[in-house]
Amino acid sequence: MTAAAYDAVASRYAEQFRDTLSDRPLERALLRAFAELVRTNGIGEVADLGCGPGQITAHLGGLGLKAFGVDASPAMVRLAREAHPGLRFEHGSMAALDIADGSLGGVLARWSVIHTPPEGLPAVLAEIGRVLAPGGHLLISLFATDDPSIPCQSYDHSVVTAYRWSPDHLAGMLREVGMGEVARILCEPRPTDRRQFQELQLLARKG
Numbered sequence: 001m002t003a004a005a006y007d008a009v010a011s012r013y014a015e016q017f018r019d020t021l022s023d024r025p026l027e028r029a030l031l032r033a034f035a036e037l038v039r040t041n042g043i044g045e046v047a048d049l050g051c052g053p054g055q056i057t058a059h060l061g062g063l064g065l066k067a068f069g070v071d072a073s074p075a076m077v078r079l080a081r082e083a084h085p086g087l088r089f090e091h092g093s094m095a096a097l098d099i100a101d102g103s104l105g106g107v108l109a110r111w112s113v114i115h116t117p118p119e120g121l122p123a124v125l126a127e128i129g130r131v132l133a134p135g136g137h138l139l140i141s142l143f144a145t146d147d148p149s150i151p152c153q154s155y156d157h158s159v160v161t162a163y164r165w166s167p168d169h170l171a172g173m174l175r176e177v178g179m180g181e182v183a184r185i186l187c188e189p190r191p192t193d194r195r196q197f198q199e200l201q202l203l204a205r206k207g
């Protein structure tokens, strides 16, 4: 359902978010730090899970990472391949990755677990933990709940229902699957943002 919904909007999404990092200096800094940590550890490739049209996969490549993308939407994968012919993009689900155990130096999950129903998120996080090498890093982004004591809340999303999470609860679920929190950034919404939710970027490390 999520894949079909993104298929239907893929071209529009690619156009709208082509330069999405240009006015996000904090996120660019965090992606640089993520890339430096992965490079320093010198372990394996980086998967951009739910990569959409691949613009962030390409950004990671520009930061010196051997990055590839995975997405459940065939249209997104096609657009990503067309826009970035030098990079690898695979069709697949975050819940069942065709990636060997402990083989990745890093995983980016940027706004891609937001559509996973709450009961399915622990399994997706476990799958990410499975494919990361010890010492590998995960950078994950989603909206935070307003009240941190509320673990999860759904919200209207123009493509398909989405979920926001309490940062502590997300960190706890990551701990359960062997990933410890390294850092978190909570960005206040900008006045022009459609949704007035805090944006969470959480960096975690396996092992």
Ligand SMILES: C[S@@+](CC[C@H](N)C(=O)[O-])C[C@H]1O[C@@H](n2cnc3c(N)ncnc32)[C@H](O)[C@@H]1O
Binding pocket: 002, 003, 006, 017, 049, 050, 051, 052, 053, 056, 070, 071, 072, 073, 076, 092, 093, 094, 095, 109, 110, 111, 112, 113, 115, 116
């Ligand atoms: C909001 S878009 C984010 C795209 C990209 N990460 C970005 O930052 O622009 C969410 C993407 O995640 C993909 N996605 C959602 N659930 C997925 C799953 N279970 N497995 C793989 N991709 C998924 C969707 O197809 C869509 O391309």
